[in-house]
Amino acid sequence: MPLTLYNSLTRRESPFEPLEPGKVRMYCCGVTVYDYCHVGHARAYIVWDMVRRYLMWRGYDVRYVQNFTDIDDKILNRARETNSTMEAVAERFIHEYFVDMEKLNILKADEYPRATHTMDGIKRLIHELENKGYAYASGGDVYYNVRQFADYGKLSGRKLEEMQAGASGRLETAEIEAQKKQDSSDFALWKSTKPGEPAWDSSWGKGRPGWHIECSAMVRDCLGETIDIHCGGSDLTFPHHENEIAQSEAATGKSLANYWMHNAFVTVNGKKMSKSLHNFITIRDLLDGNWSGDLESNPPQPPLGKGGSKNEDSLGKGGSKNEDSLGKGGSKSESEKSKAVEPMAVRLFVLMAQYRSQIDFTEEAIASAKNGWHTLKEGLLFGSQHGSKLGWDVEKIDELTGEDNTLVQQFQAAMDNDFNTPGALTVLFELAKELGKEGNVLVHQGQTETSPELLQQKWVTLVSLAGVLGLEVPPESDSNDAVDGLSDAEIEAMIQQRKDARKARDFAEGDRIRNELKDNGITLIDQKDGTTIWHRS
Numbered sequence: 001m002p003l004t005l006y007n008s009l010t011r012r013e014s015p016f017e018p019l020e021p022g023k024v025r026m027y028c029c030g031v032t033v034y035d036y037c038h039v040g041h042a043r044a045y046i047v048w049d050m051v052r053r054y055l056m057w058r059g060y061d062v063r064y065v066q067n068f069t070d071i072d073d074k075i076l077n078r079a080r081e082t083n084s085t086m087e088a089v090a091e092r093f094i095h096e097y098f099v100d101m102e103k104l105n106i107l108k109a110d111e112y113p114r115a116t117h118t119m120d121g122i123k124r125l126i127h128e129l130e131n132k133g134y135a136y137a138s139g140g141d142v143y144y145n146v147r148q149f150a151d152y153g154k155l156s157g158r159k160l161e162e163m164q165a166g167a168s169g170r171l172e173t174a175e176i177e178a179q180k181k182q183d184s185s186d187f188a189l190w191k192s193t194k195p196g197e198p199a200w201d202s203s204w205g206k207g208r209p210g211w212h213i214e215c216s217a218m219v220r221d222c223l224g225e226t227i228d229i230h231c232g233g234s235d236l237t238f239p240h241h242e243n244e245i246a247q248s249e250a251a252t253g254k255s256l257a258n259y260w261m262h263n264a265f266v267t268v269n270g271k272k273m274s275k276s277l278h279n280f281i282t283i284r285d286l287l288d289g290n291w292s293g294d295l296e297s298n299p300p301q302p303p304l305g306k307g308g309s310k311n312e313d314s315l316g317k318g319g320s321k322n323e324d325s326l327g328k329g330g331s332k333s334e335s336e337k338s339k340a341v342e343p344m345a346v347r348l349f350v351l352m353a354q355y356r357s358q359i360d361f362t363e364e365a366i367a368s369a370k371n372g373w374h375t376l377k378e379g380l381l382f383g384s385q386h387g388s389k390l391g392w393d394v395e396k397i398d399e400l401t402g403e404d405n406t407l408v409q410q411f412q413a414a415m416d417n418d419f420n421t422p423g424a425l426t427v428l429f430e431l432a433k434e435l436g437k438e439g440n441v442l443v444h445q446g447q448t449e450t451s452p453e454l455l456q457q458k459w460v461t462l463v464s465l466a467g468v469l470g471l472e473v474p475p476e477s478d479s480n481d482a483v484d485g486l487s488d489a490e491i492e493a494m495i496q497q498r499k500d501a502r503k504a505r506d507f508a509e510g511d512r513i514r515n516e517l518k519d520n521g522i523t524l525i526d527q528k529d530g531t532t533i534w535h536r537s
């Protein structure tokens with residue numbers, strides 16, 4: 001079975017065929033570095049990390065490049081607001097990006113080009129476009145002439161006539177630009193310098209590049225004229241990716257990318273989680289338990305001036321909300337501890353949905369991801385907790401046993417179907433639940449009827465497939481973590497005992513069990529149909 005994926009360019013699923021057998025060249029649009037990343041950004045980079053890891057597992061040699069946009073009005077605004085420089089703001093948030101992404105177990109890119117380091121490639125490309133008649137200089141700026149590019153709109157499906165006047169996707173000084181443009185849909189490749197802003201020399205005078213041109217130049221510099229996969233969030237389809245295609249393809253006469261892939265949003269009550277709507281939670285705050293799910297009725301405080309974030313108030317003081325409270329030597333409050341979300345639960349929160357489906361950020365969805373991770377973690381820790389008791393040589397585990405082929409195939413079939421991670425996770429949960437039950441039996445009865453070889457095969461399969469999705473128990477995690485608190489199997493056994501007690505009209509015993517579970521941080525919710533669901537707090 002081939003790997004099939006949905007190509008935004010053709011609007012259908014098709015088998016994946018790389019340009020060069022066995023190799024994949026992949027480019028992902030990175031963050032604009034002016035603030036901490038939020039959960040929406042986490043989704044984007046977890047999804048592309050998962051795609052990259054899966055392609056590697058399928059045997060491809062993947063070269064993955066992701067940029068940092070380090071020249072932008074948002075960064076300049078932030079520098080002004082915090083009495084800093086564009087370089088310092090960018091440097092700081094590149095560092096913060098890596099801190100967050102490392103926690104989320106996102107593999108490092110093979111290369112991280114930055115706009116400020118790509119100036120030669122950017123200027124060269126603009127010159128080529130000018131020479132070929134696709135770009136024109138006007139009042140110190142240079143614009144792309146969209147009417148010259150016959151395929152303009154092929155990715156987004158928009159017709160030029162329907163496009164919004166001046167749509168550039170970024171904060172622009174629209175009025176001044178409009179006067180310099182030949183057509184309202186033209187977009188800036190180069191912008192002349194403004195007082196107090198960083199600028200680079202060029203034949204058009206001092207200035208800085210527009211946003212879209214950097215990616216075209218970086219793809220070419222780092223990966224070549226045509227690549228296999230170009231990806232990013234669905235908001236980038238237009239204008240950013242449409243403009244990248246127009247720039248690159250006009251210059252080279254070749255396709256920029258054979259496959260275009262876009263992740264759907266993390267939303268809050270159906271609206272994109274974003275800085276501008278102030279409905280976001282930073283990855284940092286989520287991991288530290290410094291958040292509330294009620295983002296709409298209790299949004300983060302309005303920022304200093306425009307376009308800012310929850311963290312903005314404290315930025316000048318050198319940190320996020322958390323850094324402030326921790327910096328004063330305080331430790332986390334009980335409520336922060338209980339709201340803290342393990343990084344792998346965030347990963348699971350993202351992978352529990354297929355990458356093209358929207359995910360609404362709610363406390364319930366996070367609780368469900370936490371629960372799921374608890375189950376998986378218990379399964380993943382089975383080897384270190386019970387392996388030696390079962391006579392396994394955990395050190396040599398890879399040499400000892402193969403994986404369960406049927407389950408591997410089931411996993412692969414799901415992933416080959418346009419990266420259907422919810423389907424793939426079903427396989428992992430099945431294994432983790434079985435191992436959790438076996439672990440419970442081992443703890444309480446000292447032995448199990450299942451053979452050590454079979455258990456080992458299940459465990460090896462689980463660890464290996466979870467690793468393909470980047471779901472790993474962090475090395476520093478105490479192997480007792482999973483036995484901290486009740487296991488899923490124990491909880492389910494207690495729920496059954498409570499049910500039996502209530503059936504026998506022993507309500508006092510039923511209440512006692514409910515309270516015991518509550519003391520262990522487990523909340524029961526009785527459903528109308530007589531079943532009981534539960535979650536950890």
Ligand SMILES: Nc1ncnc2c1ncn2[C@@H]1O[C@H](COP(=O)(O)OP(=O)(O)OP(=O)(O)O)[C@@H](O)[C@H]1O
Nearest residue numbers: 030031032040041044232233264265266273274275
């Ligand atoms: N809510 C979201 N859900 C999924 N992906 C997102 C979300 N917000 C941003 N992204 C993606 O993250 C990547 C980096 O985005 P970028 O730095 O341009 O931020 P942005 O989209 O401007 O965010 P914001 O609107 O919050 O400022 C892009 O691929 C973008 O599509």
Ligand SMILES: [Zn+2]
Nearest residue numbers: 029030215240
């Ligand atoms: Zn880009």
